[in-house]
Amino acid sequence: MAEKQVQPVPFRGGGFTARKLGLVGPLVFVAIVALWEIGCRTGVIPPLVLPAPSEVYAALARLVETGLIWDHLGASLQRLVVGWSLGTVLGVAVGLSIGLFSLARAGLAPIVAAIFPVPKIALLPLFVIWFGIGEGSKVATILFGTFFPTVVATYGGVDNVDRTLIRMGQSFGLSWFSIVRKIILPGALPAILPGFRISAAIAIVLLVAAEMIGAEYGIGAYILLAGSLMATDELIAGVAILSAIGLVVNWLIGRAERALLAWRR
Amino acid sequence: MDLKIRDVGHAYGPLTVLDGIGFEVPAGRIVCIVGPSGCGKSTLLRMIGGLERPDSGEILQVGAPPAASLNPLTFIFQDFALLPWRSVEGNIRLVLEDHRLGAAETERIVAGVLARTNLTEFRKAWPRQLSGGMRQRVAIARALAVSPAVMLMDEPLSALDAQTRELLMADLVALWERERFSAVYVTHNLAEAVRLGHRVIVLSRRPGRIREIVDIDMPLGERTGRMAELEAHQSRLWALIRDEAEAAEKELVGG
Numbered sequence: 479m480a481e482k483q484v485q486p487v488p489f490r491g492g493g494f495t496a497r498k499l500g501l502v503g504p505l506v507f508v509a510i511v512a513l514w515e516i517g518c519r520t521g522v523i524p525p526l527v528l529p530a531p532s533e534v535y536a537a538l539a540r541l542v543e544t545g546l547i548w549d550h551l552g553a554s555l556q557r558l559v560v561g562w563s564l565g566t567v568l569g570v571a572v573g574l575s576i577g578l579f580s581l582a583r584a585g586l587a588p589i590v591a592a593i594f595p596v597p598k599i600a601l602l603p604l605f606v607i608w609f610g611i612g613e614g615s616k617v618a619t620i621l622f623g624t625f626f627p628t629v630v631a632t633y634g635g636v637d638n639v640d641r642t643l644i645r646m647g648q649s650f651g652l653s654w655f656s657i658v659r660k661i662i663l664p665g666a667l668p669a670i671l672p673g674f675r676i677s678a679a680i681a682i683v684l685l686v687a688a689e690m691i692g693a694e695y696g697i698g699a700y701i702l703l704a705g706s707l708m709a710t711d712e713l714i715a716g717v718a719i720l721s722a723i724g725l726v727v728n729w730l731i732g733r734a735e736r737a738l739l740a741w742r743r
Numbered sequence: 744m745d746l747k748i749r750d751v752g753h754a755y756g757p758l759t760v761l762d763g764i765g766f767e768v769p770a771g772r773i774v775c776i777v778g779p780s781g782c783g784k785s786t787l788l789r790m791i792g793g794l795e796r797p798d799s800g801e802i803l804q805v806g807a808p809p810a811a812s813l814n815p816l817t818f819i820f821q822d823f824a825l826l827p828w829r830s831v832e833g834n835i836r837l838v839l840e841d842h843r844l845g846a847a848e849t850e851r852i853v854a855g856v857l858a859r860t861n862l863t864e865f866r867k868a869w870p871r872q873l874s875g876g877m878r879q880r881v882a883i884a885r886a887l888a889v890s891p892a893v894m895l896m897d898e899p900l901s902a903l904d905a906q907t908r909e910l911l912m913a914d915l916v917a918l919w920e921r922e923r924f925s926a927v928y929v930t931h932n933l934a935e936a937v938r939l940g941h942r943v944i945v946l947s948r949r950p951g952r953i954r955e956i957v958d959i960d961m962p963l964g965e966r967t968g969r970m971a972e973l974e975a976h977q978s979r980l981w982a983l984i985r986d987e988a989e990a991a992e993k994e995l996v997g998g
Contacts, residue, residue, distance in 0.1 A: 489836070592981075642820060642822055642824050643824055643826060645794060645820075645824070646796060646818070646820060646824035649792055649794060649814075649816075649818040649895075650814050650817065650837075650838040650885075650889065650962045651813075651814050651841070652837075652838070652841055653841055656840065660826070660837060660840075661826065664826070665828075707796050721899070741827050741828040741829075741869055742827070742871075
Protein backbone atom coordinates (compact mmCIF):
# COMPACT_ATOMS: atom_id res chain seq x y z
CA MET A 479 0.00 0.00 0.00
CA ALA A 480 2.96 2.32 -0.46
CA GLU A 481 1.83 3.78 -3.77
CA LYS A 482 -1.85 4.63 -4.23
CA GLN A 483 -3.10 4.52 -7.76
CA VAL A 484 -4.17 7.92 -9.10
CA GLN A 485 -6.38 8.21 -12.18
CA PRO A 486 -9.02 10.60 -13.46
CA VAL A 487 -12.67 9.66 -12.95
CA PRO A 488 -13.84 8.29 -16.31
CA PHE A 489 -16.31 10.56 -18.11
CA ARG A 490 -19.57 8.85 -18.97
CA GLY A 491 -22.02 11.71 -19.35
CA GLY A 492 -21.76 12.07 -23.14
CA GLY A 493 -24.22 11.30 -25.93
CA PHE A 494 -27.99 11.83 -25.95
CA THR A 495 -27.77 15.61 -26.33
CA ALA A 496 -28.91 17.06 -29.65
CA ARG A 497 -26.23 19.03 -31.51
CA LYS A 498 -26.95 21.72 -34.07
CA LEU A 499 -25.57 20.71 -37.47
CA GLY A 500 -27.05 23.33 -39.77
CA LEU A 501 -25.23 22.39 -42.98
CA VAL A 502 -26.01 18.67 -42.97
CA GLY A 503 -29.60 19.03 -44.18
CA PRO A 504 -28.86 21.02 -47.37
CA LEU A 505 -25.80 18.84 -48.07
CA VAL A 506 -27.83 15.62 -47.98
CA PHE A 507 -30.39 17.21 -50.29
CA VAL A 508 -27.75 18.32 -52.78
CA ALA A 509 -26.06 14.89 -52.63
CA ILE A 510 -29.32 13.05 -53.39
CA VAL A 511 -30.13 15.35 -56.32
CA ALA A 512 -26.58 14.94 -57.64
CA LEU A 513 -26.71 11.14 -57.40
CA TRP A 514 -30.11 11.18 -59.08
CA GLU A 515 -28.78 13.32 -61.96
CA ILE A 516 -25.74 11.09 -62.40
CA GLY A 517 -27.96 8.00 -62.33
CA CYS A 518 -30.12 9.41 -65.12
CA ARG A 519 -27.19 10.57 -67.26
CA THR A 520 -25.42 7.22 -67.07
CA GLY A 521 -28.63 5.33 -67.82
CA VAL A 522 -28.80 3.49 -64.49
CA ILE A 523 -32.23 5.09 -63.98
CA PRO A 524 -34.37 4.75 -67.16
CA PRO A 525 -35.99 8.05 -68.22
CA LEU A 526 -39.50 6.58 -68.03
CA VAL A 527 -39.04 5.56 -64.40
CA LEU A 528 -37.68 8.88 -63.20
CA PRO A 529 -36.78 11.99 -65.19
CA ALA A 530 -33.47 13.68 -64.46
CA PRO A 531 -33.53 16.69 -62.12
CA SER A 532 -32.38 18.83 -65.03
CA GLU A 533 -35.49 17.82 -67.00
CA VAL A 534 -37.70 18.63 -64.02
CA TYR A 535 -36.00 21.99 -63.85
CA ALA A 536 -36.67 22.49 -67.59
CA ALA A 537 -40.37 21.67 -67.04
CA LEU A 538 -40.49 24.25 -64.25
CA ALA A 539 -38.79 26.80 -66.47
CA ARG A 540 -41.37 26.13 -69.22
CA LEU A 541 -44.14 26.73 -66.70
CA VAL A 542 -42.65 30.06 -65.75
CA GLU A 543 -41.96 31.03 -69.38
CA THR A 544 -45.51 30.40 -70.53
CA GLY A 545 -46.81 32.14 -67.42
CA LEU A 546 -49.01 29.11 -66.67
CA ILE A 547 -47.41 28.71 -63.26
CA TRP A 548 -49.20 31.85 -62.07
CA ASP A 549 -52.59 30.51 -63.17
CA HIS A 550 -51.98 27.20 -61.40
CA LEU A 551 -50.42 28.72 -58.28
CA GLY A 552 -53.03 31.46 -58.09
CA ALA A 553 -55.94 29.04 -58.28
CA SER A 554 -54.38 26.66 -55.74
CA LEU A 555 -53.32 29.32 -53.25
CA GLN A 556 -56.74 30.96 -53.37
CA ARG A 557 -58.47 27.66 -52.53
CA LEU A 558 -55.90 26.91 -49.86
CA VAL A 559 -56.14 30.32 -48.18
CA VAL A 560 -59.95 30.54 -48.28
CA GLY A 561 -60.52 26.93 -47.18
CA TRP A 562 -57.87 26.94 -44.47
CA SER A 563 -58.86 30.32 -43.04
CA LEU A 564 -62.56 29.46 -42.85
CA GLY A 565 -61.82 26.02 -41.41
CA THR A 566 -59.46 27.51 -38.84
CA VAL A 567 -61.78 30.31 -37.73
CA LEU A 568 -64.70 27.92 -37.37
CA GLY A 569 -62.49 25.29 -35.74
CA VAL A 570 -61.12 27.67 -33.12
CA ALA A 571 -64.64 28.95 -32.40
CA VAL A 572 -66.11 25.47 -31.99
CA GLY A 573 -63.05 24.24 -30.07
CA LEU A 574 -63.33 27.19 -27.68
CA SER A 575 -67.01 26.57 -27.05
CA ILE A 576 -66.36 22.87 -26.41
CA GLY A 577 -63.63 23.90 -23.98
CA LEU A 578 -65.79 26.49 -22.22
CA PHE A 579 -69.36 25.18 -22.18
CA SER A 580 -70.38 21.81 -20.79
CA LEU A 581 -73.38 21.70 -23.10
CA ALA A 582 -71.23 22.21 -26.21
CA ARG A 583 -68.80 19.58 -24.96
CA ALA A 584 -71.50 17.03 -24.32
CA GLY A 585 -73.18 17.72 -27.66
CA LEU A 586 -70.30 18.34 -30.07
CA ALA A 587 -67.26 16.47 -28.77
CA PRO A 588 -68.61 13.00 -29.71
CA ILE A 589 -69.57 14.18 -33.21
CA VAL A 590 -66.13 15.70 -33.72
CA ALA A 591 -64.51 12.49 -32.51
CA ALA A 592 -66.68 10.48 -34.93
CA ILE A 593 -66.03 12.61 -38.04
CA PHE A 594 -62.40 13.58 -37.38
CA PRO A 595 -60.90 10.24 -38.54
CA VAL A 596 -63.00 10.03 -41.74
CA PRO A 597 -60.72 10.84 -44.71
CA LYS A 598 -62.36 13.91 -46.20
CA ILE A 599 -61.33 12.70 -49.68
CA ALA A 600 -64.00 10.03 -49.31
CA LEU A 601 -66.59 12.80 -48.91
CA LEU A 602 -65.39 14.70 -51.99
CA PRO A 603 -68.04 13.28 -54.38
CA LEU A 604 -70.69 14.27 -51.85
CA PHE A 605 -69.27 17.80 -51.66
CA VAL A 606 -69.41 17.99 -55.47
CA ILE A 607 -73.13 17.22 -55.30
CA TRP A 608 -73.70 19.67 -52.44
CA PHE A 609 -71.50 22.58 -53.46
CA GLY A 610 -71.11 22.11 -57.22
CA ILE A 611 -68.14 20.99 -59.27
CA GLY A 612 -66.56 24.47 -59.18
CA GLU A 613 -64.75 26.24 -56.35
CA GLY A 614 -67.40 25.38 -53.75
CA SER A 615 -66.60 21.69 -53.39
CA LYS A 616 -62.84 22.31 -53.38
CA VAL A 617 -62.99 24.96 -50.67
CA ALA A 618 -65.44 22.85 -48.65
CA THR A 619 -63.10 19.85 -48.74
CA ILE A 620 -60.21 21.91 -47.42
CA LEU A 621 -62.47 23.64 -44.89
CA PHE A 622 -63.69 20.31 -43.51
CA GLY A 623 -60.17 18.90 -43.45
CA THR A 624 -58.78 21.80 -41.43
CA PHE A 625 -61.81 22.26 -39.19
CA PHE A 626 -61.56 19.01 -37.21
CA PRO A 627 -57.89 19.01 -36.21
CA THR A 628 -58.24 22.68 -35.23
CA VAL A 629 -61.24 21.88 -33.00
CA VAL A 630 -59.36 19.08 -31.27
CA ALA A 631 -56.19 21.15 -30.80
CA THR A 632 -58.15 24.13 -29.47
CA TYR A 633 -60.21 22.38 -26.86
CA GLY A 634 -57.23 20.30 -25.82
CA GLY A 635 -55.40 23.59 -25.31
CA VAL A 636 -58.27 25.09 -23.31
CA ASP A 637 -58.40 21.98 -21.12
CA ASN A 638 -54.71 22.34 -20.36
CA VAL A 639 -54.81 25.97 -19.24
CA ASP A 640 -53.49 26.18 -15.69
CA ARG A 641 -56.57 26.14 -13.41
CA THR A 642 -54.82 28.27 -10.79
CA LEU A 643 -54.55 31.08 -13.35
CA ILE A 644 -58.29 30.94 -13.98
CA ARG A 645 -58.94 30.92 -10.24
CA MET A 646 -56.60 33.91 -9.92
CA GLY A 647 -58.68 35.76 -12.54
CA GLN A 648 -61.87 34.96 -10.65
CA SER A 649 -60.35 36.01 -7.33
CA PHE A 650 -59.56 39.46 -8.75
CA GLY A 651 -63.11 39.81 -10.01
CA LEU A 652 -62.21 39.73 -13.72
CA SER A 653 -65.21 39.47 -16.02
CA TRP A 654 -65.95 36.18 -17.78
CA PHE A 655 -64.99 37.72 -21.11
CA SER A 656 -61.70 39.04 -19.70
CA ILE A 657 -60.80 35.63 -18.31
CA VAL A 658 -61.45 33.99 -21.70
CA ARG A 659 -59.59 36.63 -23.69
CA LYS A 660 -56.66 37.33 -21.38
CA ILE A 661 -56.11 33.99 -19.63
CA ILE A 662 -57.71 31.08 -21.48
CA LEU A 663 -56.96 32.06 -25.10
CA PRO A 664 -53.28 32.93 -24.58
CA GLY A 665 -52.94 29.87 -22.35
CA ALA A 666 -54.33 27.63 -25.10
CA LEU A 667 -52.21 29.20 -27.85
CA PRO A 668 -49.19 26.92 -27.33
CA ALA A 669 -51.49 24.00 -28.25
CA ILE A 670 -53.44 25.79 -31.01
CA LEU A 671 -50.44 26.88 -33.08
CA PRO A 672 -48.96 23.37 -33.54
CA GLY A 673 -52.51 22.39 -34.58
CA PHE A 674 -52.17 24.93 -37.40
CA ARG A 675 -49.08 23.11 -38.64
CA ILE A 676 -51.04 19.86 -38.90
CA SER A 677 -54.13 21.43 -40.44
CA ALA A 678 -52.02 23.23 -43.06
CA ALA A 679 -50.41 19.95 -44.11
CA ILE A 680 -53.83 18.30 -44.33
CA ALA A 681 -55.08 21.28 -46.37
CA ILE A 682 -52.34 20.79 -48.98
CA VAL A 683 -53.10 17.08 -49.28
CA LEU A 684 -56.80 17.79 -49.75
CA LEU A 685 -56.11 20.63 -52.18
CA VAL A 686 -54.46 18.25 -54.62
CA ALA A 687 -57.19 15.67 -54.23
CA ALA A 688 -59.92 18.25 -54.76
CA GLU A 689 -58.21 19.67 -57.82
CA MET A 690 -58.19 16.27 -59.46
CA ILE A 691 -61.95 16.60 -60.04
CA GLY A 692 -63.15 19.23 -62.47
CA ALA A 693 -60.42 21.82 -62.16
CA GLU A 694 -58.93 23.67 -65.12
CA TYR A 695 -56.15 25.32 -63.17
CA GLY A 696 -54.36 24.36 -59.98
CA ILE A 697 -51.26 22.39 -59.05
CA GLY A 698 -53.39 19.26 -58.56
CA ALA A 699 -54.91 19.59 -62.05
CA TYR A 700 -51.45 20.14 -63.50
CA ILE A 701 -50.12 17.01 -61.80
CA LEU A 702 -53.15 14.96 -62.89
CA LEU A 703 -52.72 16.04 -66.51
CA ALA A 704 -48.98 15.35 -66.43
CA GLY A 705 -49.67 11.90 -65.01
CA SER A 706 -52.18 10.95 -67.67
CA LEU A 707 -49.72 12.07 -70.37
CA MET A 708 -46.87 10.12 -68.73
CA ALA A 709 -45.01 13.44 -68.53
CA THR A 710 -43.09 12.49 -65.40
CA ASP A 711 -40.88 15.56 -65.57
CA GLU A 712 -43.92 17.83 -65.27
CA LEU A 713 -45.39 15.57 -62.58
CA ILE A 714 -42.30 15.93 -60.43
CA ALA A 715 -42.18 19.67 -61.14
CA GLY A 716 -45.71 19.89 -59.71
CA VAL A 717 -44.71 17.87 -56.65
CA ALA A 718 -41.74 20.20 -56.12
CA ILE A 719 -44.09 23.20 -56.18
CA LEU A 720 -46.33 21.53 -53.56
CA SER A 721 -43.34 20.81 -51.38
CA ALA A 722 -42.28 24.45 -51.71
CA ILE A 723 -45.78 25.59 -50.68
CA GLY A 724 -45.56 23.30 -47.64
CA LEU A 725 -42.17 24.68 -46.67
CA VAL A 726 -43.34 28.28 -46.97
CA VAL A 727 -46.46 27.58 -44.88
CA ASN A 728 -44.36 25.86 -42.24
CA TRP A 729 -41.97 28.79 -42.16
CA LEU A 730 -44.84 31.25 -41.78
CA ILE A 731 -46.31 29.29 -38.86
CA GLY A 732 -42.85 29.11 -37.30
CA ARG A 733 -42.62 32.90 -37.53
CA ALA A 734 -46.07 33.27 -36.00
CA GLU A 735 -45.10 30.95 -33.16
CA ARG A 736 -41.96 32.91 -32.44
CA ALA A 737 -43.87 36.18 -32.42
CA LEU A 738 -46.89 35.02 -30.38
CA LEU A 739 -45.09 32.71 -27.97
CA ALA A 740 -42.10 34.97 -27.32
CA TRP A 741 -42.89 34.78 -23.60
CA ARG A 742 -41.94 31.10 -23.53
CA ARG A 743 -38.27 31.64 -24.41
CA MET B 744 -63.96 45.91 7.38
CA ASP B 745 -63.94 42.83 9.63
CA LEU B 746 -64.65 39.29 8.57
CA LYS B 747 -66.75 36.92 10.59
CA ILE B 748 -66.62 33.20 9.90
CA ARG B 749 -69.59 31.52 11.50
CA ASP B 750 -69.97 27.76 12.00
CA VAL B 751 -68.57 26.78 8.63
CA GLY B 752 -68.72 23.11 7.69
CA HIS B 753 -67.89 21.33 4.47
CA ALA B 754 -67.74 17.81 3.11
CA TYR B 755 -66.50 16.24 -0.09
CA GLY B 756 -68.94 13.37 -0.47
CA PRO B 757 -68.78 11.27 2.69
CA LEU B 758 -65.54 12.95 3.79
CA THR B 759 -66.07 15.82 6.24
CA VAL B 760 -63.22 18.28 5.79
CA LEU B 761 -64.36 21.22 7.91
CA ASP B 762 -66.64 21.24 10.91
CA GLY B 763 -67.92 24.07 13.09
CA ILE B 764 -65.27 26.62 12.17
CA GLY B 765 -65.92 30.06 13.62
CA PHE B 766 -63.59 33.02 14.20
CA GLU B 767 -63.20 36.68 13.40
CA VAL B 768 -60.66 38.61 11.40
CA PRO B 769 -60.49 42.10 12.93
CA ALA B 770 -59.45 44.97 10.66
CA GLY B 771 -55.71 45.55 10.59
CA ARG B 772 -54.77 42.17 12.07
CA ILE B 773 -53.09 39.11 10.60
CA VAL B 774 -54.80 35.84 11.45
CA CYS B 775 -52.76 32.74 10.73
CA ILE B 776 -54.37 29.35 10.17
CA VAL B 777 -52.10 26.40 10.84
CA GLY B 778 -52.75 22.70 10.84
CA PRO B 779 -51.43 19.42 9.46
CA SER B 780 -51.72 18.75 5.74
CA GLY B 781 -55.21 17.75 4.69
CA CYS B 782 -56.96 19.68 7.44
CA GLY B 783 -58.87 21.77 4.93
CA LYS B 784 -57.15 25.07 5.62
CA SER B 785 -56.77 26.02 1.95
CA THR B 786 -60.40 25.07 1.32
CA LEU B 787 -61.39 27.33 4.19
CA LEU B 788 -59.41 30.20 2.69
CA ARG B 789 -61.03 29.74 -0.71
CA MET B 790 -64.41 29.91 1.02
CA ILE B 791 -63.44 33.10 2.81
CA GLY B 792 -62.49 34.54 -0.60
CA GLY B 793 -65.73 33.45 -2.23
CA LEU B 794 -64.14 30.93 -4.58
CA GLU B 795 -65.91 27.99 -2.96
CA ARG B 796 -69.24 27.68 -1.21
CA PRO B 797 -69.37 26.06 2.23
CA ASP B 798 -72.01 23.35 2.76
CA SER B 799 -73.09 24.98 5.99
CA GLY B 800 -72.40 28.15 7.94
CA GLU B 801 -71.65 31.57 6.54
CA ILE B 802 -68.86 34.01 5.94
CA LEU B 803 -69.81 37.61 6.67
CA GLN B 804 -68.28 40.97 5.86
CA VAL B 805 -68.86 43.26 8.83
CA GLY B 806 -68.84 46.88 7.75
CA ALA B 807 -68.30 48.19 4.23
CA PRO B 808 -64.89 47.86 2.61
CA PRO B 809 -63.05 51.17 2.09
CA ALA B 810 -64.39 53.01 -0.95
CA ALA B 811 -60.99 52.96 -2.64
CA SER B 812 -60.82 49.17 -2.50
CA LEU B 813 -61.24 47.71 -5.99
CA ASN B 814 -61.22 44.09 -4.82
CA PRO B 815 -61.84 43.81 -1.06
CA LEU B 816 -60.87 40.13 -0.74
CA THR B 817 -57.61 39.57 -2.59
CA PHE B 818 -55.62 36.35 -2.83
CA ILE B 819 -51.92 35.71 -2.85
CA PHE B 820 -51.26 32.20 -4.11
CA GLN B 821 -48.60 29.69 -3.21
CA ASP B 822 -47.53 29.27 -6.85
CA PHE B 823 -47.77 33.03 -7.54
CA ALA B 824 -50.32 32.62 -10.39
CA LEU B 825 -48.62 35.13 -12.69
CA LEU B 826 -49.53 35.07 -16.38
CA PRO B 827 -46.31 33.95 -18.11
CA TRP B 828 -47.28 35.83 -21.29
CA ARG B 829 -47.44 39.17 -19.53
CA SER B 830 -44.56 41.23 -18.18
CA VAL B 831 -44.39 42.29 -14.53
CA GLU B 832 -46.23 45.48 -15.43
CA GLY B 833 -48.74 43.61 -17.60
CA ASN B 834 -49.58 41.25 -14.74
CA ILE B 835 -50.39 44.21 -12.51
CA ARG B 836 -52.37 45.96 -15.23
CA LEU B 837 -54.42 42.79 -15.75
CA VAL B 838 -56.30 43.27 -12.47
CA LEU B 839 -56.92 46.98 -13.15
CA GLU B 840 -58.09 46.77 -16.77
CA ASP B 841 -61.65 45.70 -15.97
CA HIS B 842 -62.11 48.70 -13.68
CA ARG B 843 -61.66 51.28 -16.50
CA LEU B 844 -59.66 53.70 -14.38
CA GLY B 845 -58.18 55.69 -17.23
CA ALA B 846 -54.58 55.64 -18.40
CA ALA B 847 -53.23 58.19 -15.92
CA GLU B 848 -54.80 56.60 -12.84
CA THR B 849 -53.73 53.09 -13.92
CA GLU B 850 -50.18 54.31 -14.46
CA ARG B 851 -50.16 56.00 -11.05
CA ILE B 852 -51.25 52.77 -9.32
CA VAL B 853 -48.81 50.58 -11.26
CA ALA B 854 -45.86 52.89 -10.57
CA GLY B 855 -46.94 53.14 -6.93
CA VAL B 856 -47.13 49.42 -6.17
CA LEU B 857 -43.91 48.72 -8.09
CA ALA B 858 -42.14 51.31 -5.94
CA ARG B 859 -43.63 49.93 -2.72
CA THR B 860 -42.38 46.42 -3.52
CA ASN B 861 -39.01 47.60 -4.90
CA LEU B 862 -39.80 46.22 -8.34
CA THR B 863 -39.55 49.43 -10.39
CA GLU B 864 -36.49 48.31 -12.35
CA PHE B 865 -38.11 44.94 -13.16
CA ARG B 866 -41.18 46.53 -14.70
CA LYS B 867 -40.60 45.16 -18.21
CA ALA B 868 -39.26 41.72 -17.17
CA TRP B 869 -41.04 38.45 -17.95
CA PRO B 870 -42.04 36.23 -14.99
CA ARG B 871 -39.72 33.45 -16.24
CA GLN B 872 -36.75 35.80 -15.85
CA LEU B 873 -37.44 36.31 -12.14
CA SER B 874 -36.52 34.19 -9.15
CA GLY B 875 -39.29 32.68 -7.01
CA GLY B 876 -38.99 35.41 -4.42
CA MET B 877 -39.26 38.15 -7.03
CA ARG B 878 -42.28 36.46 -8.57
CA GLN B 879 -44.05 36.43 -5.23
CA ARG B 880 -43.17 40.12 -4.83
CA VAL B 881 -44.87 40.74 -8.18
CA ALA B 882 -47.93 38.86 -6.91
CA ILE B 883 -47.90 41.01 -3.76
CA ALA B 884 -47.62 44.16 -5.88
CA ARG B 885 -50.55 42.95 -7.97
CA ALA B 886 -52.58 42.38 -4.82
CA LEU B 887 -51.72 45.83 -3.47
CA ALA B 888 -52.82 47.41 -6.77
CA VAL B 889 -56.47 46.68 -6.04
CA SER B 890 -56.17 48.08 -2.46
CA PRO B 891 -57.59 45.02 -0.71
CA ALA B 892 -59.43 45.25 2.58
CA VAL B 893 -58.28 41.72 3.49
CA MET B 894 -55.39 39.80 1.96
CA LEU B 895 -55.95 36.07 1.70
CA MET B 896 -52.58 34.38 1.63
CA ASP B 897 -52.45 30.69 0.76
CA GLU B 898 -49.04 29.40 1.83
CA PRO B 899 -47.40 32.36 0.10
CA LEU B 900 -43.85 31.44 1.09
CA SER B 901 -44.03 27.66 0.83
CA ALA B 902 -42.66 27.48 -2.72
CA LEU B 903 -39.56 29.48 -1.75
CA ASP B 904 -36.23 28.46 -0.26
CA ALA B 905 -35.46 29.25 3.39
CA GLN B 906 -33.35 32.35 2.72
CA THR B 907 -35.87 33.90 0.34
CA ARG B 908 -38.62 33.10 2.82
CA GLU B 909 -36.75 35.00 5.54
CA LEU B 910 -36.36 38.03 3.25
CA LEU B 911 -39.99 38.03 2.21
CA MET B 912 -41.19 37.67 5.78
CA ALA B 913 -39.24 40.81 6.69
CA ASP B 914 -40.80 42.50 3.63
CA LEU B 915 -44.29 41.50 4.71
CA VAL B 916 -43.72 42.80 8.24
CA ALA B 917 -42.43 46.12 6.88
CA LEU B 918 -45.39 46.29 4.52
CA TRP B 919 -47.83 45.63 7.36
CA GLU B 920 -46.16 48.32 9.51
CA ARG B 921 -46.83 50.82 6.70
CA GLU B 922 -50.23 49.70 5.43
CA ARG B 923 -51.81 47.91 8.41
CA PHE B 924 -53.68 45.54 6.13
CA SER B 925 -55.79 42.69 7.46
CA ALA B 926 -54.91 39.21 6.34
CA VAL B 927 -55.80 35.58 6.67
CA TYR B 928 -52.55 33.71 6.32
CA VAL B 929 -52.69 29.95 5.76
CA THR B 930 -49.48 28.05 6.36
CA HIS B 931 -48.13 24.77 7.66
CA ASN B 932 -44.97 26.53 8.76
CA LEU B 933 -45.22 27.40 12.45
CA ALA B 934 -42.23 29.76 12.32
CA GLU B 935 -44.10 31.90 9.78
CA ALA B 936 -47.23 31.79 11.91
CA VAL B 937 -45.53 33.10 15.04
CA ARG B 938 -43.59 35.75 13.12
CA LEU B 939 -46.57 37.16 11.22
CA GLY B 940 -49.69 36.27 13.17
CA HIS B 941 -51.43 38.44 15.73
CA ARG B 942 -53.64 35.45 16.22
CA VAL B 943 -52.94 31.84 15.33
CA ILE B 944 -55.79 29.43 14.73
CA VAL B 945 -54.84 25.78 15.09
CA LEU B 946 -56.94 23.32 13.12
CA SER B 947 -57.14 19.62 13.83
CA ARG B 948 -56.77 17.02 11.16
CA ARG B 949 -59.79 15.74 9.25
CA PRO B 950 -62.43 16.78 10.00
CA GLY B 951 -60.84 20.20 10.44
CA ARG B 952 -62.01 21.68 13.72
CA ILE B 953 -60.56 24.55 15.72
CA ARG B 954 -58.31 23.08 18.40
CA GLU B 955 -57.06 26.28 19.82
CA ILE B 956 -56.80 29.99 19.16
CA VAL B 957 -53.51 31.50 20.30
CA ASP B 958 -53.09 35.26 20.53
CA ILE B 959 -49.58 36.61 20.28
CA ASP B 960 -49.47 40.11 21.71
CA MET B 961 -45.96 41.04 20.68
CA PRO B 962 -45.81 43.83 18.02
CA LEU B 963 -44.78 42.41 14.62
CA GLY B 964 -41.84 44.81 14.32
CA GLU B 965 -40.22 43.58 17.55
CA ARG B 966 -40.48 39.89 16.84
CA THR B 967 -37.11 39.31 15.14
CA GLY B 968 -35.44 40.68 18.27
CA ARG B 969 -37.42 38.50 20.68
CA MET B 970 -37.00 35.11 19.06
CA ALA B 971 -36.73 33.29 22.40
CA GLU B 972 -40.26 34.26 23.38
CA LEU B 973 -41.55 33.32 19.95
CA GLU B 974 -39.80 30.00 20.29
CA ALA B 975 -42.00 29.24 23.30
CA HIS B 976 -45.14 29.98 21.29
CA GLN B 977 -43.87 27.85 18.44
CA SER B 978 -43.14 24.86 20.70
CA ARG B 979 -46.57 25.11 22.17
CA LEU B 980 -48.18 25.09 18.72
CA TRP B 981 -46.00 22.18 17.70
CA ALA B 982 -47.07 20.22 20.77
CA LEU B 983 -50.68 20.80 19.70
CA ILE B 984 -50.36 19.45 16.17
CA ARG B 985 -47.42 17.06 16.44
CA ASP B 986 -49.37 13.83 16.80
CA GLU B 987 -51.77 14.71 14.03
CA ALA B 988 -49.01 15.80 11.71
CA GLU B 989 -47.44 12.41 12.29
CA ALA B 990 -50.68 10.63 11.53
CA ALA B 991 -51.18 12.73 8.39
CA GLU B 992 -47.66 11.84 7.30
CA LYS B 993 -48.41 8.09 7.46
CA GLU B 994 -51.63 8.30 5.52
CA LEU B 995 -51.76 6.70 2.09
CA VAL B 996 -52.40 9.16 -0.69
CA GLY B 997 -56.04 8.94 -1.77
CA GLY B 998 -56.69 6.37 0.97
